[in-house]
Amino acid sequence: MQWDDAGHALGVAEMDDTHREFLSFVxxxxxxxxxxxxxxxxxxxxxxxxxxxREYELMKSCRFPAVREHEAEHARVLADLSHLSARVxxxxxxxxxxxxxxxxxxxxGHLATMDSALAACLKAHDMAQPA
Ligand SMILES: [Fe+2]
Ligand SMILES: [Fe+2]
Structure with a gap:
């Protein structure tokens, strides 16, 4: 899977940079x-x-309403990665x-839902640096 501006950019520079790096790791x-x-x-x-x-910091800074759901999803993935790391x-x-x-x-899926919502929250509070 390659980064694609049209499909993946959220218009928040630091989130987009991080997601681009994530996809190169994948x-x-x-x-x-x-x-x-x-x-x-x-x-x-x-x-x-x-x-x-970093997304957690951004959620706090714009008082993201679904912080618990977003954090729970992050925690689930980190737990998976930690478990798999032990196997590796x-x-x-x-x-x-x-x-x-x-x-x-x-x-x-995560980009289209939780991360998009976070980007919208940052933009609504004028906290997004455009990409
Ligand atoms: Fe993200
Ligand atoms: Fe996220």
Whole structure:
């Protein structure tokens, strides 16, 4: 899955930058050899943790109404990644690779709902730096 401005940009520069990076991790993981996969998976997990922490800050700054739902969804994904990371460290890549395959669909859905709503909240409060 490649970044596509028309389909993915929310018009909030820092969110768009982070999402572009997220998608490059996903596509790098999809193509990674077994030797490269574990380090890349860890980097993607750390990047995702920062991505979600930053969105939490943005939610607080614009008093995002659905903060609990959005945070719960982030927490669910981070828990999945943490569980899978343990498997990967033990040398088992199968489940993590399957999970990575599902990430583009998850991203599309999350972007269209919670992240779009957050971007709208930031714009409504004049807190969005345009991309
Ligand atoms: Fe996001
Ligand atoms: Fe999000």
């Amino acid at each position: 596509s790098a993981l999809e193509q990674a050899s077994d030797a490269d996969f574990p380090v890349l998976f860890e980097q993607a997990r750390m990047h995702t943790r920062k991505h979600f922490e 460290q033990q040398g088992s890549l199968v489940m993590a690779r399957a999970y990575v395959k599902g990430l583009p669909d998850w991203f599309r």
